[in-house]
Amino acid sequence: MPGAGTDKTKRWIEQPGPVVVLVEPQMGENIGAAARAMANFGLGRLRLVKPRQGWPNEKAVTMAAGADRILDGALLYETLAEAVADCSFVIATTARHHDQHKPIIDAVEAAREMAPRVSAGDTVALVFGRERNGLENHEVGLADRILTLPVNPAFASLNLAQAVIVVAYEWFKLAGRDAVREDEPRRSPPVGKQQLGAFFRDLESELDKVEFFRPAEKRETMTINLHNIFTRMELTQQDVRTLHGVIMAIAHGRKGPARGGTLDPQAAEELRGIIADHGAGTVLQERAPVKGLARLLRRNPTEAERTFWTALTNDRRFAGLGFKRQVPLGPHMADLVSIPLRCVVEIVPATETDTARDMRPVRHEWLAARNYRVITIAAADVEKDVKAVLDDLAPRVSAADQA
Structure with missing residues (x-):
């Protein structure tokens, strides 16, 4: 007989949803609790970036209380950049704004922004940081939005699983109504972080050649600012291919009759x-x-x-x-x-x-x-x-x- 709200005789709800990414979670118990929260609200894809206690983890299985299928399907990554490489839209959950010029949204708005993208078949990620110190500045730089929950400013730190369950609840509440659909198909799918990262590397390489990043101690800040400019644009794959061509043409000359020059x-x-x-x-x-x-x-x-x-x-x-x-x-x-x-x-x-x-x-x-x-x-x-x-x-x- 089912108990405590878990009924294995009922169909497990599986619907498209965002990927949940946990960055360097400290304890297996927190991973298990987060997986349980995901299962409560129909989220099935979990990605882990360097869990501190290793993986797989028995304590995570115990704490998941039956959400084993989520833990079994969890994927491991060395860096957040690798974990979101195939994602076209990334939301970073953090109580701090990191002095980055990005739209700041709550869980309700996050669900509204994710729903049409997920419905269109895009890979969308919800990123949660470390229990003690959250996400690093460069990690927030990978995101398109910053998600901050309205909490007591004197005690703003949420348990990892608590943060996951609040956001997952708002997602399920909206997605369950099948509320948001795109009227017109897009000509090009949104760019994934891997393609965008390749563009950034080429851009930075060309900027290095002309000594753009000066003084040297401001390089990291300048790089993050550049990344944020492009992530705010919500670029498509075709957009990035075009921008990449523009940068290469400026740096090396266009391909044409002059074979790398600008004149015939x-x-x-x-x-x-x-x-x-x-x-x-x-x-x-x-x-x-x-x-x-x-x-x-x-x-x-x-x-x-x-x-x-x-x-x-x-x-x-x-x-x-x-x-x-x-x-x-x-x-x-x-x-x-x-x-x-x-x-x-x-x-x-x-x-x-x-x-x-x-x-x-x-x-x-x-x-x-x-x-x-x-x-x-x-x-x-x-x-x-x-x-x-x-x-x-x-x-x-x-x-x-x-x-």
């Missing part, structure tokens, strides 16, 4: 003509150095330059000779230069402006006066047979090395 081949040729005019003093009547254009030129090679540079860097005969592309030398820009060899290689295009043609001997004279040897190569020859060009260039560079 014709525009790249025109750019070099403008630079030649600039060096001759016909643009704005000045001959300022063109150092600021070196990076742009390196990212936007012509077809001949790209072909030649790729072949040269893969040819062992030129390994270790120190050749670099688009290096400013005084007011001039060298197509390729080896500073150790004092050797400049120029790729002469099939068509060029009169100014560029007239500037060539002036540039060569300037370089010769500074002990640079100039070797000219026709772009047409490169496009016809780059191997033959390199075969001809190798002994000439070798002569420069010996000199």
Whole structure:
């Protein structure tokens, strides 16, 4: 005969619901009590992050009082980030706000926000922190919402299972009415924390390259703030793919005719003509150095330059000779230069402006006066047979090395 409210003759309610995540629970009894609370209100998925007393735990089984199926299905993780990697919406329960700009909600509002997402098939997580000190700042940073219960401010700490049962009750009360449905299907599912985490890692890597995180002691705070900006957006998987493409395009150039640059081949040729005019003093009547254009030129090679540079860097005969592309030398820009060899290689295009043609001997004279040897190569020859060009260039560079 069933007793104490547990009736195994009745159907166990199984319906979609949020995942409950317990972060480093201290005692097995608390895990068992939390599982019992989950069973009371139809929550079946439990995830544990590094339980202090190990797992499985007999005390948890005893305290669960029949909610064994929840404990049997519990999943173990090393970090909270791993535990919520597949989740698109995460609510962190904490009595402290952690000075993070996130929406702060109660259990009723949490149920309302979770219901349409769960109904749509999303994986949603309710995260509960350690019994003594709750969640760390970076862990709250993974959440989309902060859930705080209205309690006596002089005694705000709830037992772990008590916190679980309050939130689970509000969830079951709403979900049991099947109240919230989405009218229109979404074009893209919400992003999971794993995909979002990969985006953050790439973003931080690119920001590191430009020394964005300064001063160093503020890096953690700046990183959390960045995470919070994006989590507040409730991004979809397609949103993150688009944002990831934007970041990579800014950092490395878009994929297109220039194969990693920002200009097509014709525009790249025109750019070099403008630079030649600039060096001759016909643009704005000045001959300022063109150092600021070196990076742009390196990212936007012509077809001949790209072909030649790729072949040269893969040819062992030129390994270790120190050749670099688009290096400013005084007011001039060298197509390729080896500073150790004092050797400049120029790729002469099939068509060029009169100014560029007239500037060539002036540039060569300037370089010769500074002990640079100039070797000219026709772009047409490169496009016809780059191997033959390199075969001809190798002994000439070798002569420069010996000199």
